Amino acid sequence: MSGRVHVVDDDASFRTAIARRLQKAGYEVVTYPSAQHFLDRMPSESEMGCILLDVRIPDLSGPELQRRLSELGSTLPIVFLTSYPDVRTTVRTIKAGAEDFLTKPVSSDKLLRAIERAMAHHEATRGLKSTLDMVRAHIGKLTPRERQVFEGIIRGQTNKQVANALGATERTIKAHRQRVMEKMQVQSLAELVSLAERVGVLDGTPGDDTRRQPWCPW
Incomplete structure (x- = not known):
């Protein structure tokens, strides 16, 4: 399954390594060093995609970016990644709609399965959004x-x-x-x-x- 993965992580070496892994699997990859950098370049949701998001990033954290995107109406599924897992954050982000919560280092198989689920979820969401937009147009x-x-x-x-x-x-x-x-x-x-x-x-x-x-x- 193809699509675009948006990697938000402040670790440059991690961004480079994860981009290579995902590109090898057939995905397009765009990387961002911070949550604000991502917000400043909000990607189009017209194509299938997902966000691979670090929990602990400077200034605006991963969960804070998740909340901001929810307020903006984003439908891009989020897969969280962290080196410091804790139950409270995991539960909070999943309840808020995160697709998955993975711990670094993560195996390629586990990562790709999570990305594939996220892509499938976004494809279904985009289909529903298209239907609802059409209904609203009819009402208009x-x-x-x-x-x-x-x-x-x-x-x-x-x-x-x-x-x-x-x-x-x-x-x-x-x-x-x-x-x-x-x-x-x-x-x-x-x-x-x-x-x-x-x-x-x-x-x-x-x-x-x-x-x-x-x-x-x-």
């Missing part, structure tokens, strides 16, 4: 009225309830609903609700208790 094409109808029906409101809320006829709401289904490229209410849930349309919205109402056939 809805007219203001279609968006109102969309938000009503995904919360289980009947055509009559949506019509009453918007001061329209049920016939008009049915027409809007059909256009919503076409623009969202779905065939059923269940599929529409699932997509809305995945992109967070239903999260923390006033009137959320309508989700507990039974869904009515259209």
